[in-house]
Amino acid sequence: MPVTEPVKQKKPGRGPAKCTEFNKLRKHGKIPLKISDGEMAPCCENVEMFTTRISWILKHNADMSYYRWTDVPKADKDELIERVRGDLELDWDLYNHRMAVMKALHKRFSAFHCGLHKKYLSYGSHEEALASGSILVNPLVWAKLCERWGSDSFKKISNQNRENRKKHNINHKAGRKSFVRILEEKKEMVEKMNSLEPEKRTEESVAAIFREVLGHKAGYAKGLGEMVIPESTRERDRQRDKEYATLVERHQKDAEYHKPTVEVMKGDMIKMMERQLETDKILRWLLAE
Template identity: 45%
Template sequence: MVQSVTGGRRGRGGRVTAVSSPIGRGLEAVPPRWNLCDEVNTRVDGSTQAAPHVGVEESRVPPTHKRGRGLAKGTKFDRLRRLGKIPLDIKDDHIGPSCENAMIFTGRVSWIIKVQADMTHASWSVVSPKEKDELIDHVKADFVLDWTRLNHRETVMMALADKYNAFHYELHKEYLKYSTHEEALSGGTSLVEKPIWECLCQRWASNTFKDISQRNKCNRQKQRVKHTGGRKSFVRILEEKRETTPNLVAFYKEVYWSRKKGKFINATSKHNYNLMVEKLNEKEPDEDEDDADAAEEVFKKVLGQKSGNAQDISSYVLAPDNLSSMM
């Protein structure tokens, strides 16, 4: 005796029709299933039967899987670069862009160093002028810059120097991951080609480099003040905080004040700020000098001058009288 269990098949007009499956001795029960209206109906006995023709309206069947987004189509730099050179807002007498494209600029400079620069040099200071000019041309090709202005040139030069030395530091950390010099030579890294890596390893293994590294480590430990701005440059923070920090003295507190602890990050930063406030209060009012100029004068007196720039924050704010000395 053969029994039947009713399954279903989508027929013309989207209606569901029954499909019978025989169940008897020696035959296992076949669970009901649904066939799309334009599929070939496969019966239990192995024979096939073509489904009736369906029109456009009847064939609207939802997809069986969700479509994904696919691969990413380029970075923000690529999207902006297609429109032309990327504009940068570099304020007068400031070094570094203070606009929404600042991170794109630093990221691109980092990419140029990693792809185009010869990393066999010990540092940026010993890179030949010809090589530096080639790297500068790569930057100028991507961004809108006024090369007649000193602070625009300094912005590019400082960015290249910073990223070159930072990449050297990153490569040295890869070297230190190995237990021995021999392991480092054989292991290598994917960041640079093998000949460059071998040249760097030989330098890092030398006594001269080890002595310099130890001296630099001691100097970093003597650093009295560390700011709380993270990866952002001072000039960018200064631009973002322009409304809440009307002068450099107020800005000093902004970048050296810990909101988490509710106090200055250390005694030195607190002392510097209090000294600036004290000297600012002692100044006699001057009709020809506004508050911002008075604060900048006090700021530089307290922190001092270094290589033509005020130390710490104002290393990104060029001293107008010393612009020519930085070339």
Template identity: 45%
Template sequence: MMDRSWMHITDRLKSREYAKGVKDFITFARSHAIGCDKIRCPCRLCSNNYWLPISMIERHLFIKGIDPNYTAWIFHGDEEALSVSDDYDLQESELGDEYIDDIDVMLEDIRAGKFGNVASTESFHARVSTPVKTRKRGRGLGKSTSFDQLRKHGKISLKIKDGETAPCCEKCTMFTTRVTWILKHHADLSHPNWHDVPNHEKDKLVTRVRADFILDWSKKNHRSTVMKTLWKRFNAIRYDLHKIYMQYNTHEEALANGTEMVNPQRGRSYVQDGQARASRQKQQTNHTAGRTSFVRLLEIRYETEPNLIDFFKDVRWSKKKGKFVTPMTEEHYNLMVAKLDQLEPENRTKEAAAEIFREVLGHRPGYVRGLGEMVMPKSSKDNTEEWITKLAAAAEKHEKDTQYYKSLLDELRGDVRVLLEKQAKYDNFFSTYMSKRQSHGESHREADQGAA
């Protein structure tokens, strides 16, 4: 086993030993990934969760650093004694790669048990007129390895923050992958979309998810996390199957080749993909986060992103182009910064930035603009109660101020009363004095006249 002490070197850009270690790793990984142009990225941020081009991985290892805990390179050629099936290995690449799904197994399940009109004794592949293109797998165990290793010790814990509907911990990808596996093996994929799945079937799928993960079912956001993930992954699997269906020239040809995944009544649902693509092209506030949820990104970058305004720029800034992804995004960011600069330095807190963030992006019922669908907005009831609490606090403050100023007024009135009394005494004294002086002056004048 080659020396891997270089993985703990912090001065990556200046260390020759680190550069040599990266070169050795790339050579080792490339030798075990023959025929594949992408491998798992072992940098600190990706943590072997994403498949990236080898050249990009080399840059990641220098800029972000390799995960120092990844000493056994099991995803890049090292052997591991434990042999675990990776039937549900799902790669979620931020570059938009296709999912690596076990379509063969899924179609076999559909062919054999889900659709009565399809003969179960005839091979699906023997009847396919157009070959299905699949991407080769890289060597190494799939992410299901870590799931099985943890699951044998009991249910797997998840970290789901209040107000969010997605795990923000490092097990978020494992959760999504497991839900996908459950859907592939236990869901009736003949339904055109998740909303058409009967409630009793949904309940069975939810029960399977709850059997694998520790969830607080009394919390609304935990329930929403499971239901939303099932919904998104069900529709994603259906889309993957639809891509296979679209390789046939006609609907009749697809039916003749062993599957009834789509019938004429359901055909209209597949038009939505083109409509969704056209809608995405019209968006004016796109982001660069890829498939990673904002909830997970917020957790990863919590210590490096001072506030939501900086996070808004980070996930909407194209490093390749050196600018914002759209002019509207840049306009929103500049407006946020301008509003934040208007505050005093001591008032530029995270809470103030979050308030400006919501003010600029606006409000839409049931959705927090700028943070994706995995963040739950405050309900109108909560907003009303919060507003009532603020009003009550303001009223209490004003009542205290009123009592304070009233006491000041009473004190001032007392002082004025005393002052008026003193003024009256002074006026009386002055009047008496002037009278005496006047009478004394007249007596002197009379005396002077008599003497003359």
């Protein structure tokens, strides 16, 4: 009697996201978002919904055959942006609102690509992956991606990146800067803040200390992450020139105000000197007698 192998049952999973909570709120209008000045990410209770919706828009409308987000044509990016703007309350005149959407699209595009690659690696061979496909993208896109992932050049780069990541014992999040240097900078910033008088410990003072200790880098606030818009050098110089101009104008007004008094004092000094000269002449005459 032949022995039949038991059929393996697939473990239940979450399945594709359906944006149920989003659809409930969307019935009442666009989803409200709060993006504070100087930041490029939402800071409200709808943050997760913001990320989820952008992921959904990408998965259903983006052409994932492009290797990088920077390779996606501008027309395609504009279409995706319009879909995001159609669902979320955004002030598109504000730079940080525009950058919040662009950065989120960029990150979720890369994350979706990474997920597709993991799906490709889960198959036993390149041929099996190519034949099985994926429900997340259409067959033509999947074939193009498989062709890239199966190439020797991609495998070489992927293997090298994998080996490099294995050497990391700690997930370092500060670039090339060591933890020791981070602690030193923190200590230095605390000492500088403590040296200030309580009334001078303002947000401007904190920002100035950050710039002084951490240094400057165009388009990026060191130590504050990529979601914080830094104060540009040009804007800082413009503000400083404005303060100097205000200071000069105030001194000029003070000089004009005190000019009559100074003229009177000069006249009095001249009279005093003339009297002194007359007194000296009289004294010399008396001594001569």
